[in-house]
Ligand SMILES: *[C@@H]1O[C@H](CO)[C@@H](O)[C@H](O)[C@H]1NC(C)=O
Ligand SMILES: *[C@@H]1O[C@H](CO)[C@@H](O)[C@H](O)[C@H]1NC(C)=O
């Protein structure tokens with residue numbers, strides 16, 4: 001019974017993957033899959049069957065690469081409900097797991113406390129969590145990449161609209177065999193690539209990258225410079241909130257403006273341009289996808305709580321607008337080319353004249369609230385570009401039947 005209901009659940013899933021759906025590679029009520037037999041996808045890339053991880057005797061249903069000798073499970077159906085004996089009931093797999101979740105350990109695929117997914121703010125970001133604590137943040141989607149990171153391996157895409165956020169990474173070269181692992185042993189998100197010559201998995205990339213990559217390492221308005229000691233320094237125009245604590249390498253209180261600032265007073269209020277910083281946390285930001293940078297500046301200037309602005313997208317020479325209203329959180333020197341960030345402080349620039357020019361054009365907007373539904377599949381497991389995009393569609397169907 002237990003196995004049957006599991007098989008039914010798996011069958012439902014398989015119907016959504018065309019490579020599995022020919023007569024010879026499906027399971028049905030009449031033709032269940034007994035432990036010991038496997039299904040192979042039509043293109044010969046994936047194999048599905050029962051397995052026991054590491055030293056465990058529990059049985060799980062999983063998918064692994066058929067084509068490589070080292071059996072590497074990339075997806076598990078019944079992570080929380082292994083089959084122990086015939087009396088065990090495996091329920092159909094009804095809730096969606098919308099995050100990548102690490103295995104507890106390499107003998108036990110049940111969910112650990114290390115997860116990765118899309119953070120639902122005004123701009124999508126990829127975030128890793130350790131329990132409920134934010135652990136690492138990618139930086140916002142800038143129209144081309146997340147946080148400026150690009151890789152020749154993938155074409156990345158975020159689709160953001162009022163109903164959903166869909167993140168896809170499409171493998172450019174379909175002959176590449178690759179997977180992402182949330183590795184709870186070391187708390188890294190690791191991408192591996194299969195190397196045919198050495199017949200082994202080679203580590204391709206690993207996040208966090210350095211000790212500035214953890215979430216908010218230097219407190220509000222503090223900048224993290226991995227190559228320097230101490231690595232936390234206040235941004236130009238800011239000073240430690242508590243100099244004693246900052247000197248003692250306790251950076252949690254961060255930094256405050258060093259010069260007296262007065263809202264919309266010439267010489268006492270302006271925007272200083274910073275380049276090469278990771279964009280601060282955007283969860284409480286306001287965005288407008290069509291504003292120009294000059295309009296964005298004027299919009300920030302009008303509101304005394306606005307702390308900084310930047311273009312939303314790097315495409316078309318920079319477009320759209322992000323405004324930050326709280327302290328600037330989780331700053332670091334970017335590891336990749338970064339866009340300009342304009343931070344408000346006692347600084348003289350041409351802001352008044354600019355603001356006057358654009359005053360008439362500025363429309364007072366209401367906060368854009370996206371009712372975002374998280375749709376993320378990078379897959380723990382994941383995998384072959386082809387299956388990734390299918391899986392996103394699959395989730396899509398589940399949420400929007
Ligand atoms: C987890 O990371 C460690 C250190 O990089 C590595 O030795 C280990 O093989 C990784 N585990 C998996 C399952 O990839
Ligand atoms: C300034 O922006 C904040 C955050 O969006 C908003 O709550 C506040 O009403 C704005 N103030 C004015 C005067 O527009």
Ligand SMILES: *[C@@H]1O[C@H](CO)[C@@H](O)[C@H](O)[C@H]1NC(C)=O
Pocket residue numbers: 288289290291292295361363364365366368
């Ligand atoms: C975004 O900016 C454009 C151009 O300034 C404006 O027409 C539009 O109303 C703005 N949208 C919102 C929601 O503020």
